[in-house]
Amino acid sequence: MKQLAIGIDIGGTNTVFGLVDKDGNCLAENKISTTAFEDINDYVKELSTEIKKLISSLKEEHEIIGIGMGAPNGNYFRGTVENAPNLKWKGIINFKDLFKKYFDYPVILTNDANAAAIGEMVYGAAKGMKDFVIVTLGTGVGSGFVANGELIYGNDGFAGELGHTIIFPEGRQCGCGRKGCLETYSSATGIVRTVNDMLRDSTEESLLRKYSEKEITSKIIYEAAKANDTVALEAFDFTSRVLGLALANTVAITSPEAIILFGGLSQAGDFIFKPTKMYMEYYMLNNFKNKVKLIPSALISRDAAVLGASALVWKSKM
Amino acid sequence: MKQLAIGIDIGGTNTVFGLVDKDGNCLAENKISTTAFEDINDYVKELSTEIKKLISSLKEEHEIIGIGMGAPNGNYFRGTVENAPNLKWKGIINFKDLFKKYFDYPVILTNDANAAAIGEMVYGAAKGMKDFVIVTLGTGVGSGFVANGELIYGNDGFAGELGHTIIFPEGRQCGCGRKGCLETYSSATGIVRTVNDMLRDSTEESLLRKYSEKEITSKIIYEAAKANDTVALEAFDFTSRVLGLALANTVAITSPEAIILFGGLSQAGDFIFKPTKMYMEYYMLNNFKNKVKLIPSALISRDAAVLGASALVWKSKM
Numbered sequence: 001m002k003q004l005a006i007g008i009d010i011g012g013t014n015t016v017f018g019l020v021d022k023d024g025n026c027l028a029e030n031k032i033s034t035t036a037f038e039d040i041n042d043y044v045k046e047l048s049t050e051i052k053k054l055i056s057s058l059k060e061e062h063e064i065i066g067i068g069m070g071a072p073n074g075n076y077f078r079g080t081v082e083n084a085p086n087l088k089w090k091g092i093i094n095f096k097d098l099f100k101k102y103f104d105y106p107v108i109l110t111n112d113a114n115a116a117a118i119g120e121m122v123y124g125a126a127k128g129m130k131d132f133v134i135v136t137l138g139t140g141v142g143s144g145f146v147a148n149g150e151l152i153y154g155n156d157g158f159a160g161e162l163g164h165t166i167i168f169p170e171g172r173q174c175g176c177g178r179k180g181c182l183e184t185y186s187s188a189t190g191i192v193r194t195v196n197d198m199l200r201d202s203t204e205e206s207l208l209r210k211y212s213e214k215e216i217t218s219k220i221i222y223e224a225a226k227a228n229d230t231v232a233l234e235a236f237d238f239t240s241r242v243l244g245l246a247l248a249n250t251v252a253i254t255s256p257e258a259i260i261l262f263g264g265l266s267q268a269g270d271f272i273f274k275p276t277k278m279y280m281e282y283y284m285l286n287n288f289k290n291k292v293k294l295i296p297s298a299l300i301s302r303d304a305a306v307l308g309a310s311a312l313v314w315k316s317k318m
Numbered sequence: 319m320k321q322l323a324i325g326i327d328i329g330g331t332n333t334v335f336g337l338v339d340k341d342g343n344c345l346a347e348n349k350i351s352t353t354a355f356e357d358i359n360d361y362v363k364e365l366s367t368e369i370k371k372l373i374s375s376l377k378e379e380h381e382i383i384g385i386g387m388g389a390p391n392g393n394y395f396r397g398t399v400e401n402a403p404n405l406k407w408k409g410i411i412n413f414k415d416l417f418k419k420y421f422d423y424p425v426i427l428t429n430d431a432n433a434a435a436i437g438e439m440v441y442g443a444a445k446g447m448k449d450f451v452i453v454t455l456g457t458g459v460g461s462g463f464v465a466n467g468e469l470i471y472g473n474d475g476f477a478g479e480l481g482h483t484i485i486f487p488e489g490r491q492c493g494c495g496r497k498g499c500l501e502t503y504s505s506a507t508g509i510v511r512t513v514n515d516m517l518r519d520s521t522e523e524s525l526l527r528k529y530s531e532k533e534i535t536s537k538i539i540y541e542a543a544k545a546n547d548t549v550a551l552e553a554f555d556f557t558s559r560v561l562g563l564a565l566a567n568t569v570a571i572t573s574p575e576a577i578i579l580f581g582g583l584s585q586a587g588d589f590i591f592k593p594t595k596m597y598m599e600y601y602m603l604n605n606f607k608n609k610v611k612l613i614p615s616a617l618i619s620r621d622a623a624v625l626g627a628s629a630l631v632w633k634s635k636m
Contacts, residue, residue, distance in 0.1 A: 131473040145465075145571065147472070152465040154573020155449040156609060159465075164603045165567040176603055249483040253463065253571065255472020285482045285494055291474060 002062045006051060006105070007310025009112065010034060010071040012086040017051055018303065019058065020310035024123030026303045028054050040089045040098070048102035066106045068312030069095060070115030070305060075157040079109050085175070108312040112136070112305065114151055114160055116262055116297070117144025118315045119308030124298035125260050132256045134297070135162060135247070137265035137272070140175075141183035141190075147254055162250065163187070167242055186243035188218035188264045194235045195221055206231035222268045236271045243272075244279025251280075251288045258293035262304075266296060320380045324369060324423070325628025327430065328352060328389040330404040333361075335369055336621065337376065338628035342441030344621045346372050358407045358416070366420035384424045386630030387413060388433030388623060395475040397427050403493070426630040430454070430623065432469055432478055434580055434615070435462025436633050437626030442616035443578050450574045452615070453480060453565070455583035455590070458493075459501035459508075465572055480568065481505070485560055504561035506536035506582045512553045513539055524549035540586045554589045561590075562597025569598075569606050576611035580622075584614060 004027065008017040011034060018029035032050055037043035055064065073084040079096025081087065096107045110118075117134040120126040126134075130149040136142040141163030145152040152159045163183035164176055171180025172193065184190050196213050199206065207224045208216060208231055224232035247259055259280075265272060277294045284292075299307050322345065326335040329352060336347035350368055355361035373382065391402040397414025399405065414425045428436075435452040438444040444452070448467040454460040459481025463470040470477045481501035482494055489498025490511065502508050514531050517524065525542045526534060526549055542550035565577055577598075583590060595612045602610075617625050 129473075131470075131477075143571075147463075147465055147470040147477075148468045150466045150468075152449075152572055154465070155447075155575035156573055156606075158605050159449075159571065159573035161570040161573075161603055161605070164570050166563060166601055169563060169601070178601070178603070245484060245487060249567075250571070252479040252482050253461075253477065253568070254470055255474055255477035255479075257473035283484055283487070283496070285479060285496070287476050287479070288474070 002060055003065050004062050005065055005310040005313035006067040007306040007308070007313075008047070008051075008067065008069045009115070009305035009309050010069065010081070010087070011305070012072070015047060016306050017047070017054065018306040018310065019054060019062075019064075020307060022314050024307055024311075026306060027060070028057055029303065029306060030054050035088065038088065040093055043089075044095070044098045044102070048099070052102075064105055066108065066313035066316065067099065067103060068115065068309040069107065069109040070112040070309040070312075071095070071109060072112060073158075074109045074111040074114075076108070076110040076114070076153045077157040079107060081109070106313075106316070108316055110151075110153070110312060111142065111158075111160070112308070113142030114144040114153070115308035115312060116142075116299070116304070117146055117151055117308075119299050119304065119311040120260055120297060121146060122311035122314045123307055125295055126258065129257050131254065132258045132260060133162075133250060133254065134260040134262055136263040137187055137261060138263040139187060139189055141187045142263075145254060162246065165246060165249075167246060182242065182246045186239050186246070186265075191218050191221055191235050191239045191265065192216050194238050195231060198231050198235060202231075204231055208232060218265055218268075222271065225268070225271050233271075236268065237275050239265075240272055240275035241279045244276045245283045247276065247280045247294070248283035248285070251292050252285050255288065256292060258295055260295055260297050262297040262299070320378055321383050322380050323383055323628040323631035324385045325624040325626070325631075326365070326369075326385065326387045327433070327623035327627050328387065328399070328405070329623070330390070333365060334624050335365070335372070336624040336628065337372060337380075337382075338625060340632050342625055342629075344624060345378070346375055347621065347624060348372050353406065356406065358411055361407075362413070362416045362420070366417070370420075382423055384426065384631035384634065385417065385421060386433065386627040387425065387427040388430040388627040388630075389413070389427060390430060391476075392427045392429040392432075393475040394426070394428040394432070394469075394471045397425055399427070424631075424634070426634055428469070428471070428630060429460065429476075429478070430626070431460030432462040432471070433626035433630060434460075434617070434622070435464055435469060435626075437617050437622065437629040438578055438615060439464060440629035440632045441625055443613055444576065447575050449572065450576045450578060451480075451568060451572065452578040452580055454581040455505055455579060456581040457505060457507055459505045460581075463572055480564065483564060483567075485564060500560065500564045504557050504564070504583075509536050509539055509553050509557045509583065510534050512556050513549060516549050516553060520549075522549055526550060536583055536586075540589065543586070543589050551589075554586065555593050557583075558590055558593035559597045562594045563601045565594065565598045565612070566601035566603070569610050570603050573606065574610060576613055578613055578615055580615040580617070
């Protein structure tokens with residue numbers, strides 16, 4: 001009988017869920033709106049109903065062995081989502097308890113970047129690695145650290161906030177209330193800030209000048225870079241320089257075999273990978289130079305988040 | 319029969335070794351010069367002879383269960399010391415193999431900061447902790463990271479170089495060849511550089527003005543701080559500010575239960591602990607504020623390095 005794990009990714013807009021086998025094949029997938037439910041109980045009820053429907057839709061004989069969830073501010077130890085800034089439900093939500101009403105399966109929950117790390121370890125680019133880091137370059141910067149084959153959850157379950165390491169103590173204002181965090185520079189929103197700064201501070205001609213500050217997106221910057229636009233290329237260079245410094249510092253601490261880049265901005269390919277690798281090596285302590293691979297996620301697909309979440313279940317059986 | 323571990327600490331000047339029980343009692347201890355031997359084989363021969371003498375001197379019935387070694391640039395995976403800048407023997411020295419000629423016991427080797435971390439876990443301030451960091455503030459800055467109850471050696475065995483994370487990319491020249499590393503600011507030598515910079519750049523009166531640049535030591539700065547000298551106090555403040563920032567960034571990555579400060583500069587007590595704690599909390603991401611203990615080593619004694627080294631053996635039996 002085929003064993004399957006349920007993977008649930010709670011995003012700010014949608015919640016995607018799927019049924020995944022141990023090789024990372026997603027046999028069925030669906031989604032519901034995350035924002036449509038004011039009451040967390042209504043949300044869990046609807047989600048559970050839809051998951052049960054998805055299970056019933058399977059033709060193949062199967063056995064469900066657990067539920068893995070990736071969620072912003074997810075706490076592995078407590079099975080909770082705590083004060084997630086981009087979710088409607090405030091305070092501490094105990095998903096582990098809430099799901100008990102509907103399912104008998106064990107529930108494992110962590111934040112989305114940690115789930116992505118486990119996904120890479122179980123199905124993806126980090127198969128067989130015991131020490132690696134995943135960095136997700138999206139709206140913000142998330143990260144998951146694996147050492148000695150285990151994810152670092154830390155004492156309180158919230159480890160892995162590379163995006164909130166301070167690179168420039170007097171730098172850009174961050175949404176977290178402090179200044180100069182990595183994610184104010186090396187994220188999809190960070191590169192937009194960089195471009196807007198550059199357009200304001202220089203007279204350099206640029207394809208990007210036809211957009212207003214608010215219109216510019218990382219996608220538009222990427223398109224301009226492909227068209228060899230100087231401002232766009234310089235923005236990628238600066239973004240990568242800050243990221244490369246943060247990654248060199250990361251290597252000095254955990255000495256990983258590889259760093260995996262994931263998420264929106266990593267899709268810019270060579271525009272981000274090449275300069276980031278160059279600056280990472282430039283800032284690297286001699287001991288570690290040219291030892292650490294910088295590679296793309298192997299889960300890049302519409303299923304990535306669900307795969308990561310489901311991998312939590314398979315990892316727990318290893 | 320009492321089980322004992324041999325602990326060996328290879329320092330730049332002396333090599334100290336002792337016989338330690340599982341509660342951290344050092345039953346016998348001795349030392350030889352590290353610098354007196356041009357040939358590594360002569361050194362190992364002499365060290366082995368002296369260790370055997372120490373064992374013979376024990377009245378109590380005992381069983382030796384292993385050798386633990388702390389050494390600069392020690393590699394846990396290979397049992398080697400690799401290109402240690404402050405040892406005479408260049409290249410890669412395989413102590414694990416060299417000791418085989420003299421002892422049948424298993425040999426476990428790592429760098430001094432990692433050994434200190436294991437020492438704290440087995441006998442000291444981190445007993446029962448699964449996630450903590452030790453930072454040694456000596457001539458340089460070393461560190462050992464423990465996550466999920468295991469030391470992070472990293473992929474190549476050289477993890478834990480917090481002292482060589484870059485805090486100011488265009489900052490002070492570091493012995494490693496790069497600029498702005500933590501250890502150029504927050505070490506015994508770093509605070510001396512800070513004081514010399516301050517004396518040069520200001521006209522502030524100071525007890526420290528009676529010393530030449532080369533005469534000033536961290537001990538002298540500590541004495542001046544005790545006498546309420548403004549320059550000395552400001553130097554501690556700046557040293558702590560940089561350290562506090564580095565520690566806040568460290569917490570964001572590994573979320574430890576505690577950070578343990580160890581080594582010469584940590585002996586300055588409140589002069590370093592109070593401002594470091596203050597700046598650490600100032601720079602800390604909200605999630606982690608007021609959660610992480612900043613505590614002194616519980617191994618501060620002349621045996622600390624030997625205890626750390628011997629703890630490697632006990633840890634391997636846990």
